[in-house]
Amino acid sequence: MLTRRRRFALLAASSAVVLAGTILTATQAQAATGCRVTYSVASQWPGGFGGNVTLTNIGDPVTSWTLTWSFGAGQTVTQAWNANVTQSGSNVTATNVGYNGSLATNASASFGFNGSWNNSSNPVPTNFAMNGVACTGSTTNPTTGGTTTGGSTTRPPTSAAPTTGAPVTTGSTNTTGLVGWATQGGGTTGGGSAAVTTVTSSSALSSAVSGTTARIVRVSGTISCSGMITVGSNKTIIGNSGSAIVGCGLNVSNASNVIIRNNTFRNWNDDAINVQYSTRVWIDHNTLSNGYDGAIDIKRASDYITVSWNLLFSHDKAMLLGHSDDNASEDQGHLRVTYHHNYFNGTNQRHPRVRFGNPVHVYNNYYYNIGSYGVASTEGAGVLVEGNYFEGVDDPYHLGEGSSSAGSLVARNNYLTGSGSGQTGGSVASIPYPYSLDAASSVKSIVQSGAGAGRISL
Known part of the structure; x- marks a missing residue:
């Protein structure tokens, strides 16, 4: 699939569109591994949408990261920046690029993507995992201000496809x-x-x-x-x-x-x-x-x-x-x-x-x-x-x-x-x-x- 590198300024700007992240606590054998993930739909239009993801490492420092999740309604990633993103069926894998792989404790990396959806439902993924360790919890939806736990949020389509960023x-x-x-x-x-x-x-x-x-x-x-x-x-x-x-x-x-x-x-x-x-x-x-x-x-x-x-x-x-x-x-x-x-x-x-x-x-x-x-x-x-x-x-x-x-x-x-x-x-x-x-x-x-x-x- 097509991937693109976008300048890391997206991290600085993400506060304009992503509300306070909800901690997703890792369930694992090693207590020093954990993550916080904020996933948001920044913009949506007929047939397509733009997504933002912020990954925060709350465990021991890592030198590289892989974040995985599954889409629940046939969404497909078509373009990405600040991460290398691939998809097989409903399963999505995002890996760091050269400049954002090392994450100290409480350090974050943000990336964005454009995708397609079926115009009826665009549920928020809840099954994130970093480096193979499952993260369970909730995700915050800044578009509606609501929180979903293991559920989905349906959003009406809009008429334009703006860049990720402010409303x-x-x-x-x-x-x-x-x-x-x-x-x-x-x-x-x-x-x-x-x-x-x-x-x-x-x-x-x-x-x-x-x-x-x-x-x-x-x-x-x-x-x-x-x-x-x-x-x-x-x-x-x-x-x-x-x-x-x-x-x-x-x-x-x-x-x-x-x-x-x-x-x-x-x-x-x-x-x-x-x-x-x-x-x-x-x-x-x-x-x-x-x-x-x-x-x-x-x-x-x-x-x-x-x-x-x-x-x-x-x-x-x-x-x-x-x-x-x-x-x-x-x-x-x-x-x-x-x-x-x-x-x-x-x-x-x-x-x-x-x-x-x-x-x-x-x-x-x-x-x-x-x-x-x-x-x-x-x-x-x-x-x-x-x-x-x-x-x-x-x-x-x-x-x-x-x-x-x-x-x-x-x-x-x-x-x-x-x-x-x-x-x-x-x-x-x-x-x-x-x-x-x-x-x-x-x-x-x-x-x-x-x-x-x-x-x-x-």
């Missing part, structure tokens, strides 16, 4: 609220409830967004400028109705807690929005066109960022994540970004082009008549491409780009019309935050009616 709902679009990576690391509030400063010139804008004092800055009218205006921490930059920033861009550098919403950028001569060495940034409901370099570029160890509901047209380089192949020392473990409900209308490339970030979440975006390619995963990145609508896109997503080596990319539940099939490979770390996933077939109309400046009340 996913379907069909409840939120066009104004913050979702995604910018909710993590303490969250993103920008200027919060600070007093509003309205600016009408580039000098006033530059002054208002500088420093670390919390401010809400409203852009009024057309501000003509050149180069980049540096944005400090704790700022919300909002465009009033009909406003525009023409000729220059915003540089969020060495800052945190920044919100950029409802602005129109045109004809910038560097980047429209550049984020570097910065965390907790939300870029939302902006319109960007006809610029020189990147529309929204994120780089140099930036982290916890959401890019949502933006409209891009008449432009080449849309969104770059990670600026250089040789910047791994800064970027690995960072560059975690969510891109959702953005409208790429005839743009050419980088939607986004990703280096190093894992997981990067690209969901519910609308791609129309893209020139070169949609999404590229390179240099060890892990990108989940989920529930997007691709129309007239010959190359919707692929691995590697130019001289950059391939990353990993998992694509699921996308809608493609007049488009190529895309390229996938590898595995992606779990998504830690809850989000609402619109049906991919509805994304075109949802995004067209909601993306860009002027579509929200502020």
Whole structure:
């Protein structure tokens, strides 16, 4: 069967979906052997489901482990990560991979899998054994909050197949609220409830967004400028109705807690929005066109960022994540970004082009008549491409780009019309935050009616 290696970040993220584990006490001759197992169905859809397993060694240290169980209703494992999983009939065997075999006392290893089920019952296994020693007890089901002992739990199918991780709902679009990576690391509030400063010139804008004092800055009218205006921490930059920033861009550098919403950028001569060495940034409901370099570029160890509901047209380089192949020392473990409900209308490339970030979440975006390619995963990145609508896109997503080596990319539940099939490979770390996933077939109309400046009340 197909197995895949997913980064061990799943262990750190598992607390988002797995409730407190129930100890399964070993019944055996050697008192120093025992385990604790938590098994959960993290997501479920017609014909398939995603499972998480956390194994904790509560006995003497072991240098390798084998975990076995039996399915009771014809379930079949089709794909796995962080363990080698095989199945014979109803019997499943999971063995450690190279980096998670040694378990000290009270140490844990987590792995995940995708599987198939019969759409009527998906009972939780109860007959786990580690290294041949039976574990008996109960398992906790975080989906319902209940506990089953030697029984089963039946769950209704859902319409989507999300990555393992935090809860996913379907069909409840939120066009104004913050979702995604910018909710993590303490969250993103920008200027919060600070007093509003309205600016009408580039000098006033530059002054208002500088420093670390919390401010809400409203852009009024057309501000003509050149180069980049540096944005400090704790700022919300909002465009009033009909406003525009023409000729220059915003540089969020060495800052945190920044919100950029409802602005129109045109004809910038560097980047429209550049984020570097910065965390907790939300870029939302902006319109960007006809610029020189990147529309929204994120780089140099930036982290916890959401890019949502933006409209891009008449432009080449849309969104770059990670600026250089040789910047791994800064970027690995960072560059975690969510891109959702953005409208790429005839743009050419980088939607986004990703280096190093894992997981990067690209969901519910609308791609129309893209020139070169949609999404590229390179240099060890892990990108989940989920529930997007691709129309007239010959190359919707692929691995590697130019001289950059391939990353990993998992694509699921996308809608493609007049488009190529895309390229996938590898595995992606779990998504830690809850989000609402619109049906991919509805994304075109949802995004067209909601993306860009002027579509929200502020």
